[in-house]
Amino acid sequence: MALNIPGVVAVLLFYILILGTGVWAAQKSRKAERKSNGDRTEVVLLGERRINLVVGIFTMTATWVGGGFILGLAEAVYTPNRGLVWALMPLQYSFNFILGGLFFAKPMRDKMYVTMMDPLQQKYGHILCSCLALPSLLGDMLWQLKYFYLPGITMSVILDLPYSYSVWISSAVAIIYTLLGGLYSVAYTDVIQLALVFVSLFLCVPFVLLSPKSLSIAQTAFNHTFQEPWVGNLQQDDIWMWIDDFLLLGLGSVGFQSFHQRTLSAATSATAQLTCYAAAFVIAILGIPPVLVGAVAASTDWNLTSYGLPPPYDRGEQTFVLPLTLQSLAPPYISVIGIGAVAAAVMSSTDSGLLSATSVFSSNIYKNILRKEVSDYEMQWVIRIAVVVVGVVGTSITFYLKSTLVLWILGADVAYTLIFPHLVAVLFFKGTNGYGGTVGYILGITIRILVGENTIGLPVVLPLPGCTLVDGIYVQKAPFRTFSMLCTLVTIVLFSSLALFIFDRGLLPPHWDVFNVKxxxxxxxxxxxxxxxxxxxxxxxxxxxxxxxxxxxxxxxxxx
Structure with missing residues (x-):
């Protein structure tokens, strides 16, 4: 297949626009650093805590409306026996933002934390916090790897551009402007990226909806035509799994540093809360176009398209159904606009992953543990080196990936079953201490491993009620991720209270109190x-x- 020259030119122009915006924002960051009388690290990591409501809404929404959001929604709606019923991400993230605005944004912003690990470090001390920071970094890294992987496979479908070129160009642009301007660059480029996503996706939808190669999506919503109805179905045996999947992102996303970085950078606590509520509405709107594209894909006679038969699902290419649908049903210039939307979404999430991982490492590990007397100048270089290392390592690993599914599961599980319960306990249970945190950490990881994860080949050792044997493999029907999360949370609170009681009643000598319970x-x-x-x-x-x-x-x- 010949290289799509117009498409490559359009994408390069888009990258130049993003890079130019990032460089402009970097100049704003430099001015703020020179004027800052306090810690310049806050300028880089939190935009001097002066991100206004409008920019905050854009950067909060753009962080979650990534390539995985757009491609994953279209894939879920298109995939037989899944459908719209399982396309949960818009509702999950809206729920997450509302929850975060109600309970997390104000207490975190009021206490002027730099990262979400700060309250954990204050309660647990450096050793346990470093143990929690590592899975947090792992979650951010896995999340970021997914978004380095997506632009390559998507551009190779529409632009016929080699995978390696797509990945390295995308990651290089994100690394450069994140390196130059920190959160200022990330936030202001998110404004451009989200605007492009919004306009591009809604511009593409009418062309695919009106294609003569597809039936009306209203006709195929509940009727079997080319495949199962795209609305999907929810069997009684799957209800608990549906709830588990919903809570995994609906609650677990609060366990990502990327969320708290946006609320902590807000100009005020009220702005942080309003940012969450507005983003909950915007992200639901942005979920409409990929849902419609997935519905059209399920309603298309692929034999009439240049793609031909068998359809994407039978070829195992359902992950690429959105770019394939645009390429097959829309004019070439429209498909190029669509790939611009995907590229913009990918970039907006990639830079967030870069900065989140860098924030936790530089602030909670390097500054608070390894080099407590670190100078401001040295911290600037630590942040820059961390951005480059995380970006280069992440990009390199994507060449060994065959699927993003494993990354998504591992990253989401880390945030939901481990980080989220610790954050809840520390913020809302005043008696939480290092004893409960340590036992909760160990028990939480143990239970999560024992309940298994079939998608990555982790066998079920601890079957929960309803666990069934399917083709010789045990399959959990209970909400096993939520069970793991609740076990971690209850363990933290219970053993924290027990430790407080023991030391306050003098049942153990004071010199045994390594966490200094007072x-x-x-x-x-x-x-x-x-x-x-x-x-x-x-x-x-x-x-x-x-x-x-x-x-x-x-x-x-x-x-x-």
Missing amino acids: SSHICLLFLRVRFFFLFFFVSEDNLLNRDVELMHISLFQSKC
């Missing part, structure tokens, strides 16, 4: 209950007991 809300409540009973049920002769209990309560309150 106050106990559980014991304080216990003492208040005891004082209540002493006050109402003891005789006047035992007034001294009440005075002693009151003294204990005052002592614990002073410790708190």
